[in-house]
Amino acid sequence: MSFLNFFQWLEATPWSIAMRESEWIFPFVETIHVLALAVMLFPTALMDLRLLGLMMRRESVSSVRNQLMPWIWTGFGTMIVSGVFVLSSHPVKYYNSPFARAKAVLLVLAGLNAMIFELTAGRKVAAWDQGPPPFRIRLTGGISLLVWIAVVAMGRAIAYG
Amino acid sequence: MINFWPGSRPFFEWCERTAIGMAVRDTIWAFPFIETFHLLALAALLGSILLINLRVFGIGMRQFSVPQLARMLEPWILVSIPVLLVSGILMALSEPIKCFESYSFPIKMLFLGIAIVYHFTVQRKLRISEDAPPIRGKLGATLGISLWAIVSVAGRGIPYI
Numbered sequence: 001m002s003f004l005n006f007f008q009w010l011e012a013t014p015w016s017i018a019m020r021e022s023e024w025i026f027p028f029v030e031t032i033h034v035l036a037l038a039v040m041l042f043p044t045a046l047m048d049l050r051l052l053g054l055m056m057r058r059e060s061v062s063s064v065r066n067q068l069m070p071w072i073w074t075g076f077g078t079m080i081v082s083g084v085f086v087l088s089s090h091p092v093k094y095y096n097s098p099f100a101r102a103k104a105v106l107l108v109l110a111g112l113n114a115m116i117f118e119l120t121a122g123r124k125v126a127a128w129d130q131g132p133p134p135f136r137i138r139l140t141g142g143i144s145l146l147v148w149i150a151v152v153a154m155g156r157a158i159a160y161g
Numbered sequence: 162m163i164n165f166w167p168g169s170r171p172f173f174e175w176c177e178r179t180a181i182g183m184a185v186r187d188t189i190w191a192f193p194f195i196e197t198f199h200l201l202a203l204a205a206l207l208g209s210i211l212l213i214n215l216r217v218f219g220i221g222m223r224q225f226s227v228p229q230l231a232r233m234l235e236p237w238i239l240v241s242i243p244v245l246l247v248s249g250i251l252m253a254l255s256e257p258i259k260c261f262e263s264y265s266f267p268i269k270m271l272f273l274g275i276a277i278v279y280h281f282t283v284q285r286k287l288r289i290s291e292d293a294p295p296i297r298g299k300l301g302a303t304l305g306i307s308l309w310a311i312v313s314v315a316g317r318g319i320p321y322i
Contacts, residue, residue: 015167027317027322030317031317035207035310035314037200037204038203038206038207038208038313040207041204042209042212043208043212044206045272055233065267066221067221067222068222070221096319149201152204156193156196157190159193160190160193
């Protein structure tokens with residue numbers, strides 16, 4: 001089964017049809033998606049800025065991380081759930097949208113960036129926990145910040161493309 | 162459709178003919194581009210408001226005191242409010258009749274006014290101390306979150322109702 005088949009199948013499910021026919025489900029889910037953006041994106045940006053050495057330099061990275069991770073995961077989980085709702089309202093339209101595809105690629109990039117970080121430098125956090133972070137760490141923070149801004153831009157472009 | 166203030170229609174019609182309104186309307190991609198800035202600033206503003214006010218409840222960034230957190234995040238609020246206002250005015254000028262016909266728009270404007278006044282009178286005091294009686298502090302924090310959440314939700318409602 002190709003991706004397209006899957007999206008066509010999804011579009012024909014009663015679930016997807018109900019999403020399209022309801023007048024209030026889509027705006028409701030979209031509102032949740034926007035509110036969760038604040039819970040996820042801003043703490044992520046603060047974390048990235050700490051990795052860049054631009055904020056909270058007197059706090060250790062691990063302390064900032066421990067304080068922000070619950071926010072980031074709560075927001076991210078809500079984004080994923082509400083995002084799946086939005087996606088399943090018009091699956092074939094999003095499949096065909098170049099901006100939705102770009103957003104998917106960017107989300108994978110953000111995930112890989114975070115995963116590589118967690119599995120490598122993140123494990124040796126004690127070595128650079130205090131003070132200005134080394135170049136590699138700053139690179140991770142910079143990539144994350146730019147990719148997430150691009151994700152938001154693509155999300156907005158989908159509605160107009 | 163009834164309207165809160167039908168007599169304001171000429172003002173919205175005038176907005177539609179402004180050079181800025183026409184430029185945004187006639188420039189392809191201008192609207193989603195501006196909306197991306199609006200959303201990024203919304204994430205910074207609402208994220209800051211949540212981090213500060215939930216900290217009043219003892220939730221979130223507990224390594225910082227409430228005044229420390231309020232001082233640290235105040236620049237984000239002071240930058241994001243003008244970004245939201247400018248991007249919001251640009252978008253409203255590009256489709257003022259939609260705003261005029263929407264219930265959400267006047268509600269958003271009303272609560273936006275209240276939220277800004279609230280921020281610069283009550284909320285900003287948190288930067289100096291949190292010696293308000295606990296109950297009052299928590300009521301104030303709940304009000305701070307609620308006001309900006311209403312502004313966000315009403316904003317998302319403009320295309321629908």
